[in-house]
Amino acid sequence: MGEGGQADHPVSESLIELTEYVPTDVPEGDLSKADVEAIDRVAGNKVVLDAPGPRTGWKWRLTPQGWVGFVPVREDLMLHLRPRVCLGNIFRMLEYAYRLRQFELLPGIVGSESLQDFYERLAAVLAKRVLERSRRGLYRAYIGKEEAGGAVRGRIDVKRALSRPWDTALPCEFQEHTADIEENQILVRTLAAIARGGMCTERVSPLVRRAYRSVIGMATDQPLTTADCIGRLYNRLNGDYQPMHALCRFFLEHAGPTHSRGSNEMIPFLVEMPRLFELFVAEWLRVHLPPGLLLEPQYKMTFGRNDEVEIHIDLLLTDAASGRPLWILDTKYKVAEKASSEDIQQVVAYAAARGAARAGLIYPTALSAPLGAEWGQSGVTVRSLAFELGGDLEEAGQRLLGEITAAVRS
Numbered sequence: 524m525g526e527g528g529q530a531d532h533p534v535s536e537s538l539i540e541l542t543e544y545v546p547t548d549v550p551e552g553d554l555s556k557a558d559v560e561a562i563d564r565v566a567g568n569k570v571v572l573d574a575p576g577p578r579t580g581w582k583w584r585l586t587p588q589g590w591v592g593f594v595p596v597r598e599d600l601m602l603h604l605r606p607r608v609c610l611g612n613i614f615r616m617l618e619y620a621y622r623l624r625q626f627e628l629l630p631g632i633v634g635s636e637s638l639q640d641f642y643e644r645l646a647a648v649l650a651k652r653v654l655e656r657s658r659r660g661l662y663r664a665y666i667g668k669e670e671a672g673g674a675v676r677g678r679i680d681v682k683r684a685l686s687r688p689w690d691t692a693l694p695c696e697f698q699e700h701t702a703d704i705e706e707n708q709i710l711v712r713t714l715a716a717i718a719r720g721g722m723c724t725e726r727v728s729p730l731v732r733r734a735y736r737s738v739i740g741m742a743t744d745q746p747l748t749t750a751d752c753i754g755r756l757y758n759r760l761n762g763d764y765q766p767m768h769a770l771c772r773f774f775l776e777h778a779g780p781t782h783s784r785g786s787n788e789m790i791p792f793l794v795e796m797p798r799l800f801e802l803f804v805a806e807w808l809r810v811h812l813p814p815g816l817l818l819e820p821q822y823k824m825t826f827g828r829n830d831e832v833e834i835h836i837d838l839l840l841t842d843a844a845s846g847r848p849l850w851i852l853d854t855k856y857k858v859a860e861k862a863s864s865e866d867i868q869q870v871v872a873y874a875a876a877r878g879a880a881r882a883g884l885i886y887p888t889a890l891s892a893p894l895g896a897e898w899g900q901s902g903v904t905v906r907s908l909a910f911e912l913g914g915d916l917e918e919a920g921q922r923l924l925g926e927i928t929a930a931v932r933s
Contacts, residue, residue, distance in 0.1 A: 537599050541570065541587045543607045543796065544858060548582040551575045559583070561596045569594065569793070570602065589856060592638060592777065592793040593722065606638075606796065608887075608912045613794070614641055615916055619810070620802035621773045623766075639722060642792050646717050647727045649770045650734035652763070653710055657737035661702040662761040706764050707742035709752055711735070713771040715744055716778045722792050749776045797856035801837055804854050804885055804910050807920045808838070813928065817843040824876060836873050840927070848879035849931050852908075855884050861892035862907050874903045881905075881930055885923070887912045906930075 541547050554562075562572055562585075573584040587604045591613070594602040606613050618624050656662075714735040717723065723731060752772035757765050777794055805820040812818055822839035826832040838852035851874040855866060862884050874882035882905040884894070894907035908926055911919040 538601050538603055539585070540603045540605060541585055542605045543587050543589065543591060545607075546584050546586045548579060548584050550582055554583050558597065558600060561600070562602070565596050566594045566602060569604070589796045590793050591796055594793065595721075604793075606794075608796075610636075610638065610641075612912055612916055613638070613799075616799055616803040616912075617641075617773065617794075619806045620799055621769055622806065623769055623773070638792070638794075643723050643727050645770060645773065646723055646731055649713070649717075649767060649774070650727070650730045652767050652770075653714065653734040654730075654737055656763060656767070657734075661738065661741050662704070662706050662764060663700050663702045664704050664706075665700050666704065702741040703743055705745075705747065705751060706755075706761055706768075707738055708745045709747055709768055709771050710738050711742050711744045712747045713774050714738070717774060720778065720792065747775075797854070800856040800887060800910075800912075801854040804923075805838055807910075807916075808924065808927075811920060811924055815843050816849070816928070816931070817841045822877075824873075826876075834873065836877070839877065839879075840931075848874075848877050850881045850883055850927060851877060851879045852883045852885055852927075855886050857886060858888065859886065859890060861890055862894045867894070867898060867905055871898045871901050871903045871905050874905075875901050879903070883908045883927070885910055 539547075539549065559572065562570065569588055569590040571584075571586040571588060573579050573586075575581045575583055585602075591604050591606040594604065596602055608616075714731060717731050718728070718735055749772050752768045752775065755765075755768060776798075777792055805818065809818050809820075817840070819839040819841065820837065822836040824834050824836065826834075836851055837854050838850075839848060840850040840852065841848050851870055853866070853870045853873070855862075866884055870882040870884055874880070880903060882898075882903050884905070885908045887909070888911060889909040890907045894905060896905065897903065898905045906926075908923055909919075910923045
């Protein structure tokens, strides 16, 4: 270990292993100028890089900032960002956050030995489901099209035809029954990202490529995002797409910015822990809330004459019958002894604006100096809360829920 509890890490041929928020020292000669420039360019907002000096013992000091996964830096150098939380709890958080539990997709997967193993197993689940659906036929829908040709197809666009009397091609409007729709384009986009990402071994890569080939001939690769995987409508003909799209959301959300690695496009697998913590807490509470309470994640409020100012509240807890706001809750994935004045002021302002009497800051560990007081003249009681990630998540969730509901009843 280096001074002050920092880890010393000589660089292997291709991998630097780092732990979330733990400073790691690397001998000055083990990183070339090109390595340092590449780390700063590719992982600048994910890893703080301090130059050698008296404070670092004349070594490079790398400190990950709330990201977990793999970052390819150069063709021969990869950063492996390890979580502080045990892997089993990371997997359970992902299971809740992306609602994979309801589809029973993960038997045995939470026993994965590493993040890469977890990623690969989920990729295999998605590929197998896509192949099964392809064998039965991809979901199709009618979409409107316009086309000019020598034969009539559908109905003629008379107005357009009369405006171009010299054009012998007849403008037609018709409905085409096609598989090139968003339901399948999401699958194409995700499988392409997995295949290019380089995270799967030869045990799973052929399966992913086969699944990709089974849909690419029927649907195109469009620039779709995680937002396109959410809030979709399903019916008896495409109901089996819902768990596949849940998996696609997971893969697309954790595929970082595309990075060129050699001659291949490399998409790193990265989990943004503050985002995961927010999604996990919201979904856990949603599933376990008692009757009579309603939770609204990412509640939007607008201000200004033309609603030009927009804020998003992590969690709004209301009385289901009356709609009365009970709690404004904000997740803070931080290691801290006490709540910062900035965080307190923000959540109190949100509560006052929404008319809630209680505001809470939810941390992954209990604060050494817990907070619980009425803040200034706002009339809002603000408290620090904890969803402890270091032990049994279900027990930790029940403790948090007990504190929230007890305050509501008081």
